[in-house]
Amino acid sequence: EEPTSEEVLRKVANALVRPGKGILLCDESPATMRKRFADIGHYNNEESRRLYRQMIFTTDNLGESISGAVLHQETLHQRSDKGHLLPMQMKYHRLVPGVSVDIGLSPLFGSEDELTSLGLDDLTERCKEYKANGCHFSKARCVFGINPNTPSYSAIMENARVLGRFASLCQKGGLVPIVQAEIFPVGYHGLDRMQKVTETVLSAVFKYLNDYQVFLEGCLLAVNMVTSGNSSTWKCSPQDVAMATVTALNRTVPPAVAGVLLLSGCLSEVEATANLNAISQFVGKKPWPITFIFGKALHGSSLRAWKGNPENVKIAQDILLEKAKDNSRAALGPYK
């Protein structure tokens, strides 16, 4: 007997957040890769990006700490040296391929530089294509900045609506949606304001997921850790971050949600892992698996070791694997 589409979504979602596993963000746009490569003095073109991604996805045993990776659309069509499509290569290494489905940000007219996300227009067709490319999940991202007047209620509602519709279309297309609501830690605000804003945003997001009939058991949330603003004089210990993050999540994220994925934002690799570890150790209700969805915080050092030189592939992979293991251990906290 065929599993229902809800059973399929639930199974994939659960697989992505198995104990000690997290998700790798590899969905940098070509423009972003240009900056990353510039940092290591490497040129940026489709081939250099292909080689970089191949390096990552052929890392032996990466699948022990990483459940899946979010890809840029370009990567879906790239092949390994041996001629395998990279998404297939990933599956061989037991990594579930996913894809970033929003296509950029657009200013909200009349707002204080607030943004909304694009990509709904052809999403139904693209979901079919991504599915055919081997993807099992997707990620859509909305962002929020904090200043004295923002995020405005209008911006929160607009973005929550967009996330609701994204998730609904992805589920209809058979892809588990990762709903990414990301509040930037940029500003002078304290930990308390960041927590309050996170709670307000997530409360609106889940109201709209309900309005759009999203099946929460087949849906994941990606969200910022709750920290103080990067220009704030209020310095937070990992324990402070853990308390604020878990409290905000408990006040807003329904237990049915299949898992919570924490973003590293502009945290350093060390900070990201330390916060993750504190959150895992934090004693409190956590009715969803909480794990990591990291990009630079996972493969930043690896990239710098690689430098685009084929001779460095092994050492870069070793570094990546080490980082992945570190975060895997950090994520393995008391979960109940």
Add this chain to the structure above:
Amino acid sequence: EEPTSEEVLRKVANALVRPGKGILLCDESPATMRKRFADIGHYNNEESRRLYRQMIFTTDNLGESISGAVLHQETLHQRSDKGHLLPMQMKYHRLVPGVSVDIGLSPLFGSEDELTSLGLDDLTERCKEYKANGCHFSKARCVFGINPNTPSYSAIMENARVLGRFASLCQKGGLVPIVQAEIFPVGYHGLDRMQKVTETVLSAVFKYLNDYQVFLEGCLLAVNMVTSGNSSTWKCSPQDVAMATVTALNRTVPPAVAGVLLLSGCLSEVEATANLNAISQFVGKKPWPITFIFGKALHGSSLRAWKGNPENVKIAQDILLEKAKDNSRAALGPYK
């Protein structure tokens, strides 16, 4: 050092939902008591109601299964034969006194017989008074009926707002609010529709609790069990009810909520306890204590045994205690 008002609210809320304890509803209005007394051929006046309530609150060992009771305002000023105010009498028996704070229902103009709840106008003053009368918690109730077109979105929004403001005013007044969102099981609808309506209503309620800055850790939810309509041909086993109820709660109730209290609605004593038991035994996420908040399903048989005759007090109390123990055992399920 003084505990903060949030700590006080949290402590009271947690005490009300300790393992194996539930809440007794004794907040029937004089008009409702008239009907109850008529059923047993007893006259209804303030004295007969006082005697009835005294019978209940002097039941030895009731505090082992019951954490607290919701009173009608009248009861706050009544005294036991020995001259103790009934709320004090309750405390002596280790029952926390609470009070019903809404003052009635009002039709929503232009709706299909939909209702909203009254009682916000003087709630700030009343909270002070209730607090002085010894109350530690309160209960505000909104109701929803199911027909092909109801509950309407307008009615859901109106009632969710009213509950948000009730809870906010009660917390400001130092009383733990029990937010009662009750969907009547009256109609031909199936289990699936009841579940969907429950999810939609609760999703709106928690959005508004967020809007009104309600402290969820010091707040309890009272909600109907999810059953099919009483005129439906779809008969549900306690296991069906458990699955639907726990699923609906997991999709909407934030983990931070201090506890979930299930209403018996128009279920019989036996059905109510059987459903409660199935919910406790149901294996699934339950990040909040789930227990009972029963009225007739707890003291209905006791009332019939009492018949208003002083000689029957002991037997009535024994029956009440037995019912309380039954439900206490039923509520003692796997909670994680």
Add this chain to the structure above:
Amino acid sequence: EEPTSEEVLRKVANALVRPGKGILLCDESPATMRKRFADIGHYNNEESRRLYRQMIFTTDNLGESISGAVLHQETLHQRSDKGHLLPMQMKYHRLVPGVSVDIGLSPLFGSEDELTSLGLDDLTERCKEYKANGCHFSKARCVFGINPNTPSYSAIMENARVLGRFASLCQKGGLVPIVQAEIFPVGYHGLDRMQKVTETVLSAVFKYLNDYQVFLEGCLLAVNMVTSGNSSTWKCSPQDVAMATVTALNRTVPPAVAGVLLLSGCLSEVEATANLNAISQFVGKKPWPITFIFGKALHGSSLRAWKGNPENVKIAQDILLEKAKDNSRAALGPYK
């Protein structure tokens, strides 16, 4: 044949805003009257208030410039020296009696000193009583303050909801509702911000009037004139005020609304009349009658002339009549 209740509401609403007529606010609470009387060295009690109101309502020919007056509940039961109930006395002078139905303001928890209005609980019963007392219309007031973060979206929604429900209950009770949404001109804000806030508030108010099924043709709006804050360095001419006020109204008030009543807020008598005149002269769309609903700006000078001395009644009435005529002329602008 009986007119329908909608026809009755429409007829009363239209009568209140006939060309060249405005409304007198006489609904000061006893506490407010104490301050007013203190200013003139007069004692405040029910009798002094009765005499003051009697002075006003026995002014000959006042009905040529004033259509009706909003009373405090107390006044409904007071009688003239000749033994006529004051509302009946008003009718004899061709003034339609109305009543203020909100019963006070209450802080919104967690807000920056924002408020909501009370009085819904027993409004259904009170409407019956007011109707029996001879009232044909009612007034419910919500207020908003401007600071960098307020009015907040939550406060706007809460108050718009309250106004919607007020209006709906009053219409059901047979009283034409005056929906008073009043933004205080207190602060450093400029004319542009006051205009934007007025537009945002009124837009929400009319959305909720629609949600609550309010019959706009039998409903009046009372709203502040759009001025800059009283501490702002931005000084506005009456023409500036007229442009901003009429623009804000045109962007938000549906044409079906029976009339717009402008409040004088803390403007002086002279400023209020000058602004009203400029608004009347302003060339632009005005699909509703626009007139005045003034309190102190109408009877302030009269009160100071009266001083509580029976000998001054005639001179006080002459002053009041003069003020009423001034505003009547000011309100008689091009209306199309």
Add this chain to the structure above:
Amino acid sequence: EEPTSEEVLRKVANALVRPGKGILLCDESPATMRKRFADIGHYNNEESRRLYRQMIFTTDNLGESISGAVLHQETLHQRSDKGHLLPMQMKYHRLVPGVSVDIGLSPLFGSEDELTSLGLDDLTERCKEYKANGCHFSKARCVFGINPNTPSYSAIMENARVLGRFASLCQKGGLVPIVQAEIFPVGYHGLDRMQKVTETVLSAVFKYLNDYQVFLEGCLLAVNMVTSGNSSTWKCSPQDVAMATVTALNRTVPPAVAGVLLLSGCLSEVEATANLNAISQFVGKKPWPITFIFGKALHGSSLRAWKGNPENVKIAQDILLEKAKDNSRAALGPYK
């Protein structure tokens, strides 16, 4: 001195609704044109469509009754036989070119066949392009169906939001938006339900236009006439339609809106003109110009006369001109 962007929008919007002028809908997709051509036994390809549109836009004196036409994107790049781009050809005939900017409909998951509209993703870029192509205005369309449970509140909110964002992006891009909220007259519902649904939808639309900071003075509304359902036994006279339509508009459309454009839906040419005429003659408030935005009801007969045969161009143009004049006269009612 440069006019501000608001002044430009206002000027264009006003020009489109000058007395006795209406708008021609020529934005049929190639798929729709296939059907229209099939009816007259003509083949459908880009060239046949070009010839058809050329026939329309070279009609002498059409500009006396028609202010502008809404084009399909394809038409923007087509040229007349003489080599002029069709939008330029239009300007030569004093017709303002506009463009349809939504790109289709998408089902709302979990709804009863309700829809939302697509086309926001690349609208900012497209507006620049359309502007460069000579367009001065745009049209975005959302649709609603009536059945016992629809339109649902969720669908109303989704579509109102989409229209708000469309209008905001178009205005930012310098194009006057025509906000088309179209309720289909398909079903058994009576005139009263159609009116109520129209009021509810428009009330939501204008709330969201306010949220999205849309400048109403530079914005037009396109909306269905209020009729009973096409399967209803309730037959409406043009006077009934006029009363219901004008009442619904007065209850919801702020006076600041530059104009109201009535759609002909599935009405015949004769019915459409008769209803339009009755609306113009209807005595009541109409603080906006009300005129027509017709497609088939304007050029249907003309198309049948043309049959794709160059010899019929003159006769087809004569018919079109006659229809345009008829509707121009019908639209010339008392406007105040």
